[in-house]
Amino acid sequence: MDLRSPEDHHENVSPGTGSLPPRAWYATSDAPALSLNGTWRFRLSPTADAEDDTFAAAGPHDSGTWDEITVPGHWVLQGHGAPQYTNQLYPFPLDPPRVPTENPTGDHLRTFGLPADWPATGTAVLRFDGVESCARVWLNGTALGDFKGSRLAHEFDVGALLRPEGNVLAVRVHQWSAGSYLEDQDQWWLPGIFRDVTLLHRPEGCVGDHFVHASYDHRAGTGTLRVDADVQGRVTVAELGIDVATGEEVTVPVEPWTAETPRLYDGVLATAGERVPLRVGFRTVALEDGLIKVNGRPLLFRGVNRHEFHPETGRALDLDTMRADVLLMKRHNINAVRTSHYPPHPAFLDLCDEYGLWVIDECDLETHGFQAVGWRGNPVDDDRWTPALLDRAARMVERDKNHPSVIMWSLGNECGTGRGLTAMAEWIRARDGGRLLHYEGDSSCADTDLYSRMYADHAEVERIGRGEDEGPDRRRELPFLLCEYGHAMGNGPGGLSEYQRLFETYERLQGGFIWEWIDHGLAHPAYGYAYGGDFGEELHDGNFVCDGLLFPDRTPSPGLVEYKKVIEPVRIEGHGRDGTVRVTNLHDFADLAHLAFTWSYEVDGVSVADGTLPVPATGPGERSEVRLPPAPEHGRGAETRWTVRAVLADDTAWAGRGHEVAWAQLPESVGVLPPLPGGAAPVRADRHLLLGPAVFDARGTLLSLGGREIEDLRLDVWRAPTDNDNGMPWRPETPPAAQWRTLGLHRMRHRLTGVELGEDALTVRTRVAPAASDLGLRVAYRWQADDSRLLLTLDVEPEGEWTVPLPRVGIRFGLPGASGPVRWFGGGPGEAYPDTGAASRVGVWEADLDALHTPYVRPQENGARPGLRWAEVGALRIDCGADGPWFTARRWTTEQLDAARHRTDLTPGDTVWVNLDIGQHGIGSGSCGPGALPKYRLRARREQLRVTFSTAAPPAPADAR
Numbered sequence: 001m002d003l004r005s006p007e008d009h010h011e012n013v014s015p016g017t018g019s020l021p022p023r024a025w026y027a028t029s030d031a032p033a034l035s036l037n038g039t040w041r042f043r044l045s046p047t048a049d050a051e052d053d054t055f056a057a058a059g060p061h062d063s064g065t066w067d068e069i070t071v072p073g074h075w076v077l078q079g080h081g082a083p084q085y086t087n088q089l090y091p092f093p094l095d096p097p098r099v100p101t102e103n104p105t106g107d108h109l110r111t112f113g114l115p116a117d118w119p120a121t122g123t124a125v126l127r128f129d130g131v132e133s134c135a136r137v138w139l140n141g142t143a144l145g146d147f148k149g150s151r152l153a154h155e156f157d158v159g160a161l162l163r164p165e166g167n168v169l170a171v172r173v174h175q176w177s178a179g180s181y182l183e184d185q186d187q188w189w190l191p192g193i194f195r196d197v198t199l200l201h202r203p204e205g206c207v208g209d210h211f212v213h214a215s216y217d218h219r220a221g222t223g224t225l226r227v228d229a230d231v232q233g234r235v236t237v238a239e240l241g242i243d244v245a246t247g248e249e250v251t252v253p254v255e256p257w258t259a260e261t262p263r264l265y266d267g268v269l270a271t272a273g274e275r276v277p278l279r280v281g282f283r284t285v286a287l288e289d290g291l292i293k294v295n296g297r298p299l300l301f302r303g304v305n306r307h308e309f310h311p312e313t314g315r316a317l318d319l320d321t322m323r324a325d326v327l328l329m330k331r332h333n334i335n336a337v338r339t340s341h342y343p344p345h346p347a348f349l350d351l352c353d354e355y356g357l358w359v360i361d362e363c364d365l366e367t368h369g370f371q372a373v374g375w376r377g378n379p380v381d382d383d384r385w386t387p388a389l390l391d392r393a394a395r396m397v398e399r400d401k402n403h404p405s406v407i408m409w410s411l412g413n414e415c416g417t418g419r420g421l422t423a424m425a426e427w428i429r430a431r432d433g434g435r436l437l438h439y440e441g442d443s444s445c446a447d448t449d450l451y452s453r454m455y456a457d458h459a460e461v462e463r464i465g466r467g468e469d470e471g472p473d474r475r476r477e478l479p480f481l482l483c484e485y486g487h488a489m490g491n492g493p494g495g496l497s498e499y500q501r502l503f504e505t506y507e508r509l510q511g512g513f514i515w516e517w518i519d520h521g522l523a524h525p526a527y528g529y530a531y532g533g534d535f536g537e538e539l540h541d542g543n544f545v546c547d548g549l550l551f552p553d554r555t556p557s558p559g560l561v562e563y564k565k566v567i568e569p570v571r572i573e574g575h576g577r578d579g580t581v582r583v584t585n586l587h588d589f590a591d592l593a594h595l596a597f598t599w600s601y602e603v604d605g606v607s608v609a610d611g612t613l614p615v616p617a618t619g620p621g622e623r624s625e626v627r628l629p630p631a632p633e634h635g636r637g638a639e640t641r642w643t644v645r646a647v648l649a650d651d652t653a654w655a656g657r658g659h660e661v662a663w664a665q666l667p668e669s670v671g672v673l674p675p676l677p678g679g680a681a682p683v684r685a686d687r688h689l690l691l692g693p694a695v696f697d698a699r700g701t702l703l704s705l706g707g708r709e710i711e712d713l714r715l716d717v718w719r720a721p722t723d724n725d726n727g728m729p730w731r732p733e734t735p736p737a738a739q740w741r742t743l744g745l746h747r748m749r750h751r752l753t754g755v756e757l758g759e760d761a762l763t764v765r766t767r768v769a770p771a772a773s774d775l776g777l778r779v780a781y782r783w784q785a786d787d788s789r790l791l792l793t794l795d796v797e798p799e800g801e802w803t804v805p806l807p808r809v810g811i812r813f814g815l816p817g818a819s820g821p822v823r824w825f826g827g828g829p830g831e832a833y834p835d836t837g838a839a840s841r842v843g844v845w846e847a848d849l850d851a852l853h854t855p856y857v858r859p860q861e862n863g864a865r866p867g868l869r870w871a872e873v874g875a876l877r878i879d880c881g882a883d884g885p886w887f888t889a890r891r892w893t894t895e896q897l898d899a900a901r902h903r904t905d906l907t908p909g910d911t912v913w914v915n916l917d918i919g920q921h922g923i924g925s926g927s928c929g930p931g932a933l934p935k936y937r938l939r940a941r942r943e944q945l946r947v948t949f950s951t952a953a954p955p956a957p958a959d960a961r
């Protein structure tokens with residue numbers, strides 16, 4: 001491998017040259033700063049050497065012909081070239097440290113003057129917070145150096161070069177560099193200066209690097225503060241009466257910092273030349289009794305993996321977007337973030353300190369694509385790369401070390417194993433003994449303080465929880481977390497409740513982090529949101545980049561609503577027939593004084609009375625029992641239930657008073673069904689069969705009800721496969737969708753085997769089966785009616801040895817011309833499937849037809865509402881029992897949904913298609929992890945569905961007026 005030379009700086013393993021040693025990052029101080037964000041001149045070249053570097057000269061240049069670009073930003077999102085998406089694979093040959101000759105290179109140029117009041121004394125540094133993937137920098141014609149490490153800060157001393165006016169800052173950015181080999185994270189490849197560029201004045205006697213050590217002794221209730229600093233100064237925290245020298249330790253009574261109670265104390269670090277604000281949070285992180293503890297108490301992570309993403313600006317995020325993420329997390333009961341897979345913009349960590357989130361800060365490091373060649377040449381196991389790895393570790397730790405929210409350092413993601421990782425771990429431990437160390441990719445756990453895994457299935461997690469796992473002794477002693485689980489791609493993830501139950505049962509299991517926070521769908525004029533392949537990439541991983549709990553525009557997906565419910569920090573349970581409710585406080589630190597509890601009593605889905613429920617300020621881990629009031633009077637035969645809610649008692653920084661944190665429904669009595677229709681006799685008339693309000697054709701197909709047309713009512717077993725149904729090639733099991741398509745469940749044929757006109761029923765029999773198979777389903781549709789209502793009793797009986805689960809089983813039909821809002825009594829308001837239904841509540845709901853559809857970036861099965869009691873769709877009324885079917889209504893067919901690749905492929909038709917399903921196959925997490933749990937597999941077996949249909953009066957014919 002070559003030694004560095006200026007010509008090939010982007011292709012050598014060196015982390016770079018010329019930049020200052022890393023130091024603690026802070027947003028502001030009393031020293032002046034000049035943002036260099038804004039419009040820059042820009043020129044894109046196809047190779048690293050297409051243009052010489054004379055553009056960087058201090059004097060006049062011809063950039064007048066260049067384009068303009070916004071910094072921070074990615075040039076591929078501003079009309080120059082295109083983004084590319086790969087998950088694990090490098091989009092270039094594995095030829096480290098060399099990169100392709102075709103190497104898009106962006107020359108960036110900006111001239112600036114200094115503000116009039118810029119001090120004449122002192123010096124200045126130029127700070128780049130993030131440039132992908134490699135930059136070379138000149139100021140006023142002088143080369144400052146070069147750097148790699150895209151999501152890390154780099155500073156250059158520029159004091160001697162600055163002029164009052166006409167400074168020329170030139171930055172040459174290569175998309176590909178040796179650094180790209182260390183940045184194989186599962187995301188879009190997005191080159192550019194994507195974080196802030198700032199000129200910071202450095203006064204004489206300014207603050208240098210400093211390290212705030214603020215621990216908490218939970219026994220004594222005291223905090224100990226010591227600020228180590230390169231430059232001597234004083235540390236004051238007025239609220240605590242602290243005024244000490246740097247390096248001096250002081251212990252005082254404090255309120256601790258936790259993610260639930262993010263108590264920060266404002267302080268100041270003052271040296272001769274500068275005052276830097278400090279936000280001090282006292283907390284102690286420890287590995288104790290085999291558990292991750294903060295302030296003496298074990299944590300349960302209700303976490304998410306967060307990539308930085310915005311659908312228009314990629315990884316260039318403004319502060320509002322970062323704050324939106326934090327607020328959404330807090331409002332959805334999330335208490336932890338893994339910054340997958342690189343340190344985020346540092347302002348995000350300020351927000352985590354302020355609002356309260358536990359953070360695993362992960363280094364900008366992933367070499368996953370070497371797995372494709374058996375990890376041959378893996379940089380983390382090649383000493384020549386170790387300086388680059390250590391540089392990354394140091395830049396992360398030094399930049400972020402003063403955040404109380406950061407409680408663990410992570411070496412990176414998916415790098416296999418190697419000496420370089422060990423070197424990083426040793427360096428980090430020596431520098432910061434106050435935090436734990438995470439890395440998932442080394443099953444020996446030699447370098448880590450915890451046993452971390454991704455996508456382990458429930459059974460294995462349970463074994464680990466019980467301590468029945470095998471493996472190195474060291475690992476068996478360690479606490480466990482799932483750094484990734486619940487793959488939130490498309491519809492899902494399923495099975496979260498079962499994971500949560502395990503986490504709450506076994507103390508060794510300290511929770512997990514959903515993969516991942518947000519879909520990385522890029523706004524696209526033709527597709528709505530684009531994913532891999534939409535920019536013509538020759539190698540890509542499709543919509544695997546859209547696997548978040550938020551849609552790209554940050555609208556919560558049903559997965560986030562589900563997760564919020566599953567991880568609610570208060571459990572409310574009905575307990576006994578005497579109206580006692582058990583309230584369990586699942587917080588790690590906070591008592592329940594910040595919550596107010598309410599009850600409502602619902603009769604047939606409608607609240608008839610409500611009130612408050614006094615709950616004592618139950619401590620963390622404790623439970624209280626409280627009594628509901630006597631049930632209000634109501635009519636006989638109604639379905640009744642209590643809904644108990646825990647809401648914020650007062651406004652907080654992240655949500656207003658009344659914001660719902662937790663809830664439960666406690667069913668009381670099951671409703672009594674009105675008598676079913678019957679009595680009418682089927683008659684033949686012409687080429688039709690008539691039964692009560694219904695007209696059938698001679699083959700027994702329902703044509704109309706009460707004069708309203710009904711289209712193609714029949715058994716349906718197909719659903720547009722979800723991403724989780726489609727599975728992933730690396731999973732050992734054949735994914736359900738592949739089994740379904742092989743068997744032909746998407747092309748079932750319906751053979752009529754009988755039409756029987758009985759005394760009070762019309763019975764139609766069919767055999768439903770795919771070509772080329774002898775498996776089938778025997779179906780009997782038994783129709784009964786009175787004057788106005790039509791009852792269907794559907795019986796399904798499998799024939800043959802069905803080993804493949806069914807996608808769904810039920811009926812579907814079309815309602816031509818139906819419109820208006822849909823009302824229903826059943827589960828809602830959002831969608832639910834057998835293993836994603838925790839957040840579904842029983843009630844009477846109303847929604848526009850279009851709102852019943854969940855707009856997954858890649859269209860797929862969605863929108864089912866469970867436990868339908870009744871529904872009104874257009875003029876049709878559907879009545880079912882209390883244990884009613886899954887209900888879906890949409891303006892396109894399942895076949896159209898299945899064929900769609902993007903949101904924009906779906907155009908609503910005139911007919912509303914309704915599915916009423918006896919069963920749905922579970923969702924699982926098979927798009928990366930385990931599929932649906934066995935109990936959620938939909939086995940073919942005898943099933944029955946009973947539905948009563950009726951209609952509003954048909955529109956009056958025109959001549960009757």
Ligand code: IPT
Pocket residue numbers: 087185186341413414454455484515544547928
């Ligand atoms: C795992 C990765 O760590 C993560 O970055 C992401 O790619 C996720 O999968 C899937 O979306 S690695 C996988 C091979 C288990």
